[in-house]
Amino acid sequence: MEKSELLYEGKGKKLFKIAGDDTQLIAEFKDDLTAFNAQKKSQEEGKGVLNNEISTIIFNEVMKHGIETHFIEKLNDRDMLVKKVDIIPIEVVVRNVATGSLSKRLGIEDGKILPFTLVEFYYKEDALNDPIINDDHAIIMELVDDRAELDVLRELGKKVNDILLPYFDSINLRLIDFKLEFGKTADGKIILADEISPDSCRFWDKDTNEKLDKDRFRQDMGGVKVAYETVRDRILGK
Amino acid sequence: MEKSELLYEGKGKKLFKIAGDDTQLIAEFKDDLTAFNAQKKSQEEGKGVLNNEISTIIFNEVMKHGIETHFIEKLNDRDMLVKKVDIIPIEVVVRNVATGSLSKRLGIEDGKILPFTLVEFYYKEDALNDPIINDDHAIIMELVDDRAELDVLRELGKKVNDILLPYFDSINLRLIDFKLEFGKTADGKIILADEISPDSCRFWDKDTNEKLDKDRFRQDMGGVKVAYETVRDRILGK
Numbered sequence: 001m002e003k004s005e006l007l008y009e010g011k012g013k014k015l016f017k018i019a020g021d022d023t024q025l026i027a028e029f030k031d032d033l034t035a036f037n038a039q040k041k042s043q044e045e046g047k048g049v050l051n052n053e054i055s056t057i058i059f060n061e062v063m064k065h066g067i068e069t070h071f072i073e074k075l076n077d078r079d080m081l082v083k084k085v086d087i088i089p090i091e092v093v094v095r096n097v098a099t100g101s102l103s104k105r106l107g108i109e110d111g112k113i114l115p116f117t118l119v120e121f122y123y124k125e126d127a128l129n130d131p132i133i134n135d136d137h138a139i140i141m142e143l144v145d146d147r148a149e150l151d152v153l154r155e156l157g158k159k160v161n162d163i164l165l166p167y168f169d170s171i172n173l174r175l176i177d178f179k180l181e182f183g184k185t186a187d188g189k190i191i192l193a194d195e196i197s198p199d200s201c202r203f204w205d206k207d208t209n210e211k212l213d214k215d216r217f218r219q220d221m222g223g224v225k226v227a228y229e230t231v232r233d234r235i236l237g238k
Numbered sequence: 239m240e241k242s243e244l245l246y247e248g249k250g251k252k253l254f255k256i257a258g259d260d261t262q263l264i265a266e267f268k269d270d271l272t273a274f275n276a277q278k279k280s281q282e283e284g285k286g287v288l289n290n291e292i293s294t295i296i297f298n299e300v301m302k303h304g305i306e307t308h309f310i311e312k313l314n315d316r317d318m319l320v321k322k323v324d325i326i327p328i329e330v331v332v333r334n335v336a337t338g339s340l341s342k343r344l345g346i347e348d349g350k351i352l353p354f355t356l357v358e359f360y361y362k363e364d365a366l367n368d369p370i371i372n373d374d375h376a377i378i379m380e381l382v383d384d385r386a387e388l389d390v391l392r393e394l395g396k397k398v399n400d401i402l403l404p405y406f407d408s409i410n411l412r413l414i415d416f417k418l419e420f421g422k423t424a425d426g427k428i429i430l431a432d433e434i435s436p437d438s439c440r441f442w443d444k445d446t447n448e449k450l451d452k453d454r455f456r457q458d459m460g461g462v463k464v465a466y467e468t469v470r471d472r473i474l475g476k
Contacts, residue, residue: 105369106361106379118374123344131343134372136356141344 001026001075011038012051012199023186024072027080029055029195035218037129042217049077050228051197056080057235058164058196065163067156069192070183085183085193090143091122091130094157095177096165099202100215102177111209117161119154124181152190153182160192168203171234173212176202198228239264239313249276250289250437261424262310265318267293267433273456275367280455287315288466289435294318295473296402296434303401305394307430308421323421323431327381329360329368332395333415334403337440338453340415349447355399357392362419390428391420398430406441409472411450414440436466 003016003026014028029048034041052074059071070082095118098108102118121138122130133141135150144150157180168175178201181194194200198213205212211219212227241254241264252266267286272279290312297309308320333356336346340356359376360368371379373388382388395418406413416439419432432438436451443450449457450465 105366106371106375107363107366108379114378116374116378118378120372120374125345128343128345132370132372133344134358134370136354136358137344140352140354140356141346 001081003028003079012048013195023084025082025084026075027082027195029078029080033199033214033217033224035214037126040218044217044224044228046225047199047228050225050232051195051199052078052080054197054228054232054235055195059192061167062160062163062192062196065159067160067163067192068189070194082193083183083185083191085185085191087124087181087183087193088144088149088153088190089124090133090138090153090182091124092153092157092180092182093120093122093177094118094161094180095120096161097174097176097204099176117158119157121150121153149190156180156182156190156192164196169206171237172206173231173234174204174206174209176204178202198231203231239319241266241317250286251433261322263320263322264313265320265433267316267318271437271452271455271462273452275364278456282455282462282466284463285437285466288463288470289433289437290316290318292435292466292470292473293433297430299405300398300401300430300434303397305398305401305430306427320431321421321423321429323423323429325362325419325421325431326387326391326428327362328371328376328391328420329362330391330395330418330420331358331360331415332356332399332418333358334399335412335414335442337414355396357395359388359391387428394418394420394428394430402434407444409475410444411469411472412442412444412447414442416440436469441469 004019005017006014007017008015011034012030016026018024029052031043031045031047033044056074059069063069070085072081075081095102096114098112098114099110102108103110121133123133124130135147138144138150165175182190183193184190201213203212212231216224216227242257243255244252245255246253249272250268254264256262267290269281269283269285271282294312297307301307308323310319313319333340334352336350336352337348340346341348359371361371362368373385376382376388403413420428421431422428439451441450450469454462454465
């Protein structure tokens with residue numbers, strides 16, 4: 001199983017083709033840290049290894065509960081074998097607690113527990129700063145085929161939340177919010193793709209509300225790697 | 239019918255109470271021009287008179303087609319008698335053609351005819367720059383009582399569009415987009431409020447695509463008053 005051509009380089013991962021294989025790709029988790037649409041950049045040695053490890057476990061967890069994902073297997077420290085899908089250019093953000101851009105944009109108190117699971121769609125387009133969109137926009141820009149697909153994204157986002165909320169609660173982490181990306185398989189099925197890690201989720205310690213995710217980088221709090229390791233260790237039950 | 243206490247001063251209108259009357263208000267149309275959330279300000283003598291005249295005719299037009307509004311009667315050049323309502327803090331934007339913030343934010347070509355009537359909700363809150371919201375946000379922030387009310391706003395927006403598109407087309411104007419505000423009557427009915435004017439609509443000349451609305455002010459094109467007069471004169475069949 002060897003990497004051939006680099007198909008795509010994102011902010012957190014590289015995607016490589018596999019020679020003679022049109023159905024699978026290798027995702028390599030990078031150490032790059034970016035925030036605010038990559039206006040802020042850094043590196044954290046070993047972050048990619050941690051995210052590969054965490055994502056592997058979380059993908060297995062949601063798959064155990066019937067969610068289809070692009071995950072096939074962890075190949076080594078940094079590499080994950082995944083199904084090749086056409087990524088839907090919509091970031092599906094699922095929120096349990098108001099913080100970050102939600103609080104800032106709409107004036108909702110930081111830390112406020114939301115009365116229900118909030119789902120937001122953002123158009124995945126760096127050049128435009130990933131703007132928030134509604135259903136009409138998604139259809140007009142042909143980001144999906146029809147409104148039923150938007151309902152599928154919303155429902156899958158909520159299902160993943162329903163699985164992960166108790167999971168993280170059991171290891172003393174509050175799942176504040178997270179971003180999911182989905183892809184379409186060759187036969188048109190929508191499955192979970194990308195990663196689930198402290199790069200894409202906000203985790204607060206259940207007792208202290210200490211931030212254990214990329215907000216430590218966004219907000220210059222330091223201790224980024226220790227936070228990611230804490231999440232990994234709790235997942236592993238260490 | 240005399241103005242008593244000033245109840246509210248907005249960017250384009252003042253709302254006055256009427257002594258001894260709890261069900262009606264007087265809306266006074268101002269000459270102030272504002273754009274980009276009032277970061278840009280000016281005055282245009284006679285603009286308020288034109289908007290009062292235009293809004294009066296357009297409110298009558300939509301009411302003729304069964305849309306309930308807060309409009310009661312035009313009192314004089316600048317003043318309109320309206321029903322007192324609780325304004326729903328959602329700006330309902332209805333678009334037929336991409337331009338302005340839609341084109342800029344989502345990269346949709348300026349002037350592109352949309353495949354269907356696009357409806358957007360914005361949270362009416364100057365301090366936050368009227369941010370765009372989705373249905374979940376509106377419910378979480380309790381801007382409406384339930385999701386059915388959001389559907390009512392969407393449907394009323396589209397109905398007004400269905401009435402006004404052919405109306406303006408018949409006087410050689412393209413109705414590009416417009417912003418509506420709605421209010422609730424004492425018995426909880428949602429009715430159209432605010433104004434319908436070149437301050438709140440974009441009109442392009444059908445033959446030349448010349449802008450005949452507040453974009454002339456936003457874009458420093460000059461000829462603001464002449465544009466508003468052109469709209470008024472076409473409405474009057476002059």
